[in-house]
Amino acid sequence: MYEPLxxxxxxxxxxxxxxxxxxxGKGAVLRRMIESGNISSFILWGPPGVGKTxxxxxxxxxxxxxxxxxxAVTSGVKDVRDVLERCKQDSMSxxxxxRPILFIDEIHxxxxxxxxxxxxxxxxxxxTLIGATTENPSFEVIRPLLSxxxxxxxxxxxxxxxxxxxxxxxxxxxxxxxxxVKIESTEALLRYSxxxxxxxxxxxxxxxxxxxxxxxxVINDSIVTEKLQQNPMAFDKNGEMHYDIISxxxxxxxxxxxxxxxxxxxxxxxxxxxxxxxxxRLLILASEDIGLANPNALLLAxxxxxxxxxxxxxxxxxxxxxxxxxxxxxxxxxxxxxAINSALQYVEQSGNxxxxxxxxxxxxxxxxxxxxxxxxxxxxxYPGNFVxxxxxxxxxxxxxxxxxxxxxxxxxAKDRMDALWGKKTDNT
Numbered sequence: 539m540y541e542p543l544x545x546x547x548x549x550x551x552x553x554x555x556x557x558x559x560x561x562x563g564k565g566a567v568l569r570r571m572i573e574s575g576n577i578s579s580f581i582l583w584g585p586p587g588v589g590k591t592x593x594x595x596x597x598x599x600x601x602x603x604x605x606x607x608x609x610a611v612t613s614g615v616k617d618v619r620d621v622l623e624r625c626k627q628d629s630m631s632x633x634x635x636x637r638p639i640l641f642i643d644e645i646h647x648x649x650x651x652x653x654x655x656x657x658x659x660x661x662x663x664x665x666t667l668i669g670a671t672t673e674n675p676s677f678e679v680i681r682p683l684l685s686x687x688x689x690x691x692x693x694x695x696x697x698x699x700x701x702x703x704x705x706x707x708x709x710x711x712x713x714x715x716x717x718x719v720k721i722e723s724t725e726a727l728l729r730y731s732x733x734x735x736x737x738x739x740x741x742x743x744x745x746x747x748x749x750x751x752x753x754x755x756v757i758n759d760s761i762v763t764e765k766l767q768q769n770p771m772a773f774d775k776n777g778e779m780h781y782d783i784i785s786x787x788x789x790x791x792x793x794x795x796x797x798x799x800x801x802x803x804x805x806x807x808x809x810x811x812x813x814x815x816x817x818x819r820l821l822i823l824a825s826e827d828i829g830l831a832n833p834n835a836l837l838l839a840x841x842x843x844x845x846x847x848x849x850x851x852x853x854x855x856x857x858x859x860x861x862x863x864x865x866x867x868x869x870x871x872x873x874x875x876x877a878i879n880s881a882l883q884y885v886e887q888s889g890n891x892x893x894x895x896x897x898x899x900x901x902x903x904x905x906x907x908x909x910x911x912x913x914x915x916x917x918x919x920y921p922g923n924f925v926x927x928x929x930x931x932x933x934x935x936x937x938x939x940x941x942x943x944x945x946x947x948x949x950x951a952k953d954r955m956d957a958l959w960g961k962k963t964d965n966t
Contacts, residue, residue: 542739542740542743543707543711543713543739543740543742543743543746544735544736544739544740544743546711546713547703547706547707547710547711547739548592548595549592549596550595550596550599551596551599551600552569552572552596552600555589555592555593555596556589556695556699556702556703556706556735557588557589557692557693557695557696557699557735558588558589558593558692558693560693561690561692562593567690568593568690572596572597572600572601575600575601575636577597577601577603577637577639577666577668578666578688579660579666579667579668579686579687579688580667580668580669580687580688580689580690581645581667581668581669581670581671581675581679581684581687581688581689581690582594582668582669582670582671582690582692583671583672583673583674583675583689583690583691583692584672584691584692584693584694585672585692585694585733585734585781586672586734586736586781587695587733587734587735587736587737588692588693588694588695588733588734588735589692589735590643590670590692591641591643591670593692594607594639594641594668594670595641597639597668598639598641601636601639602636603636603637603638603639604624604625604628604638604639605638605639605641606621606624606625606638606639606640606641607640607641607642607643608621608640608641608642608643609642609643609644610642610643610644610645610646610647610648610652611643611644611647613642613652614652615651615652615655618652618655618656619655621640622640622655622656622659622664622665624638625638625640625659625664625665626659626664629663629664629665637663637664637665637666638664638665638666639665639666639667639668640656640659640665640666640667640668641668641669641670642667642668642669642670643670644670644671644672645669645670645671645678645679646671646672646673646675646678646679647812650680653679653680653683654680654682656683657682657683657686660683660686660687661686667683667686667687669687673815675689677818694732694733694734695733695734695735696733697728699735700727700728700731700733700735700738701724701728703735703738703739704721704724704727704738704742704757707739707742708721708742708755713742713743713746714746714755716751716752717746717749717752717753717754717755718754718755719754719755719757720754720755720756720757721757722756722757722758723757723758723759724757725759726758726759726760726762726763727741727757727759727762730762730763730766732781732782741762741765741766742757744765744766745757745761745762745765748765783802783805783806783809784806784819786798786802787799787802787803787805787806787816787819788819788823790802790866791820791823791827791862791865791866792823792827792870794866794867794868794870795866796862796863796866796867799862799863799865799866800859800862800863803816803858803859803862807855807858813846813851813854813855813858814843814846814847816858817839817842817843817846817858817861818843820839820842820843820858820861820862820865821836821839821840821842821843823839823865824836824838824839824840824865825874825875826872826874826875827865827870827871827872827875828865828868828869828870828871829871829872829873829874829875829943830871830873830874830942830943830947830948830951831868831869831870831871831943831945831947831948832868832869832947833947835864835865835868838861838864838865839861839865842857842858842860842861845857846858869945869946869947870943870945871943871945871947871948872943873940873941873942873943873948874940876941877939877940877941878939880937880939881939884937884939888934891931891932891933891934892931892932893931894928894929894930894931894932895908895909895910895911895912896911896912896913896914896927896928897911897914897929898910898911899911914927915927924958926958926959
C-alpha cells in the first residue's frame, strides 16, 4: 500500500519537529510538559498542516502511556463512551504506566452531547484529552470542556521552516534516491504551500509521480505551477483546497463581486461544508470589511446565523446566498478593524495607564474623599448632551485610533465628531 510522502516524513521526536518553537522550543511550555511526562489536557488550535496531529503522536511515543485516537468526523457518542471505558480499565490496571491519552482530531466537529460525554472522564482524571482543531475553540468547544483544557495556538509555518522541510525530504526520503535533484527556484512551491507542511510534501509527491524512473527531479516555479494546474485535486489529497476556497469566498465578498462570491459559496456548499462555518465567516466579514460603512450588515449576518439554526438544510443555502450578496454589494470599510488593532498595539506599548480620577466610580466614602469621580461632567446635563472633557489617561497625548473610512455613513459620523471635538478624527 502506497504511503504518501507527508506520512513518511512525519517526525517521531521533538528534535525532528519543525516549527512552533514558541510551544516546543527549548524551555517552551509543551516541551517542558512532554519532557516531564506530566501531560495535562489541552487543545491545539491552528491551520492545517502545521503539526497538530504530529505533536500528539510524539507525545504518545515519548510518554509510552496508552494512546487512543478518535476522528470527530466519523465517531459518535457510542465510540467516545467505548474508548473512555477502555481508558478507565487502563488507568485502573496495575501495569499502567500513566494516565491514558485520548486524541480527538477535528474536535470542533463534535456536537454538544459528544463533548458533554468527555467531561466526566477529563475532570476525574480517567483520561488526558488532547484535541486538535482548525476552528476557534471559543465558538466550537463547550465552555465546561474549555475550562478543563488549556488552548495552545499553532502558527502557519514560516518560509525557513518550509525550506528546512524541503531539504530534509530530498536528503532523507527514499523517493528521491536514484534521481538527480535540482532546486532551481522555490517561490511558487512556497506560495502554493501557504505555510502548510502537508501541502508542500504533497506537491513534491505530485511532481515525482509525473517523471520517469531515471529522470532528474526538478523544482522550479514553472514546473510547480504547471503540475498543480493540470491536477489540482491530486495536490489536495486531504482536502486542503477547502481553505483556498474559503479564502476566495472571503476575498470576493471583500472585493464587492457578488457573482464570484456566490460561485465560491456554491463550491463550499457542494463540498459539504458546515453551514455554520460559512455563517461565521460572514459575521466576521460584516465587521471586518463592511463595518461602519453599513452597520446593518452585521445585523443581517447575525440574523443569518440565527436563521440557519431554525431553518436547517438545504433551505439554509438561500439564507446564506442572500447574506453573501448583501455583504458583497455593501460599501466597504475596515476602520473598526484598524481601530481596535491600533488601540491594542498602543496598549501593548504603553502598558496599564491609570484611569483618570474623574472617570472612576466612588462607591465608598473613602473613595469619594480620595477624589474618585470628582469633577466628572455628566454629558446629559449639557446642551446637545455633550461637554468636552478628558477620557484618556493623563499623558497619553490623546492618540487617534479610529480613522473614518471614505463612505457616506462614516463621513456623516466624522462630521459630527469634528463638530464636537474639532479635528480630533481628521483622516487626512
